[in-house]
Every structure is written in structure tokens, then in C-alpha cells.
Amino acid sequence: MKKYLLLLFLVASLFAKAQDTPISAFLEKWENSKNYLVEIAEAMPEDKYNYKPTERQKTFRDQLLHIKGNMDWLSTTYFSKEKKKDAEKPSYTTKAEVIAAIKEAFDNTSTIIKKASPEELKEIVEFFAGPKTKLQILNLLQDHVTHHRGQLIVYLNLNDVKPPKYRGW
Template sequence: MKRLFFFFVFISYPIMAQQLTPKSAFLEKWKNSKEYLLEMATSMPEDKYVYTPTEREMDFKNQLLHICGNMLWLSTTYFSDEVFDRKKLAKNAPGSKAEVIKLLEKSFDEVYERVKNTTEESLTAEVDFFAGPKSKLQILNLLQDHVTHHRGQLIVYLNLSEIKPPKYVGW
């Protein structure tokens, strides 16, 4: 029995260690974050995509587009050699709910691929950021934190529209 225990520990340790790197933890969480936000975007009827609880807030659709823009900006600027063109995104902003959801999916997938292709070692590299020097790992945290911040607002929009938000998804 003892041998069997050590065999499983020996076999499972590399798998567990692989899942505990900052990059692998981010990628796992990013997939779940994508699914959770897509459920919210799908839950809101298209005619309520213009809903805003106060005039100080963006409407539901623009919250989603803001999330996309931030994801694309951070991931291209800090995890690729591409240049992000915010004006092009604004000029080609989707109109329909289906188009917004498609852009949301595409944006999440692009971030995932860029981070996946980043080496674990490069996450300690310091980059210039408008708020001062940050590590790429801090940029990863900001990517997820920004999505979480606006997703929290969208939960309120759904509740105020008397739509039950999807069940919370963590890891």
C-alpha cells in the first residue's frame, strides 16, 4: 500500500507542479473567466444591451466592449510584438449582441494564445506601464482583475434587469 501511495505521488507531482505555475494558473482561470462572462453576455436580452443603471455608467454593451479593448491592449502591448489600434477597434465596433459575443470570444482566445506563447521566465521581466514599471506577471493579474471588476458591474446590471446572473465560476 505504501508503494502505491508513493507511486501516485511520484506520478502526480509533475502534473501538479505544472498546474501551479503563474502562467498555467492564469490560463486555467482565463478559460473559466471567459465562459462565465460569455454566460452573462448571453443572458442579457439584446434589447437590454443599451441598459445603464445611471448616466455615469457605460451601458451593458459598452461594458463588454471596454473589457475587450482592455484585454486586447494589454495582451498585444505586453505579450506580443503586435501594435494595438484602439481607433480601429472603435471604428469597427460590433452592433449586434451576436457580434459583441463573437468579439468577446475572439478577444479571450487571443489573450490566451499570447500568454500561452509567453515563457514562464519572461513573467518577471519589468515593462513600462503608465502607472510605473510593472512585471509581466502584474500585467497578467491586471488582465484578470479588470475583467473581474467589470463583470461585477454586469452582475448588477443583470440583477437590476431582473435577470438571474449565471452561477459563479471560480477556478
């Protein structure tokens, strides 16, 4: 009986692993990344949204909106069948508007990526840094968020705001 249970456990484990594709792994991480970035955005007082550590750096608000713009660009340019039209960029003036825009960008990216197939990730696309696979673009989506989120944590610390606890997954 123990042998059968062990065999059943092993088969179930293998089946579960087979379901873990780069897309499903990305989407799990993406949702956690969204929640973590939103916590960071919520932690900064609204009166500090125009804070920037040096003259050459972006403000806290501009960092968040840069992250949003990059998500919109990469997801629609490389993964969407319907290309986004160049519309007039809305002005996000309040903390609540910025946070809502960030959430929407994450959710829109998730919706677009859910439609991608594992085979599609092998496709090579033209990118300003040279030809890349769509898998590399997918990795860049997360890496870009992580890069700027790290900067935002420094902004919080420089303003004596305790950053939210890190979580990797």
C-alpha cells in the first residue's frame, strides 16, 4: 500500500511540475511583484511623491509612471495582437491615481501574457538591444520592475519610511 501511495505522490508531483511553464511561473511572480510595488507606492506619503534624491533622478511619482509605461510598451508591442494606439498620455496627479494606473498596467500585462503560448516565447523579435526571444522580453518585463522598485526602496529609506517586507514569490 505504501508503494502505491508513493507512486501516486510521484506521478502527481510530476504532473504538477509539468503545469509550471515559463508563462505560469511569470504570472505568479508578476502578481506578487504587483502587490509588492503597490505596497511601496502606498508607503510613501503623498507629499513626498515629487521627491527625488538628486537633480538627475526621476521623482518617486515619475519612477512609478516609468514602470507603468514600460509595462504597457513591452506587453502591447511584443505580446498583443492589437497594437496600442498612441493616445494622449493622461496626467496622474494624485497618489491614488498613480497607484490605480500601476495596478491597471500590471493587470493589463497579465491579461496579455495569459494569451501567449509557450511556443510563442521562442519567437525572435527585433528589439533596440538586438534580436531577442519573447522569453527574453518576458524576463525584461519583470527585471525592469525589479530595477526601479529597488530605487524606490532607497527613496523610501531616504525619507525615513520603512519599506514593506520583501517577498520573492
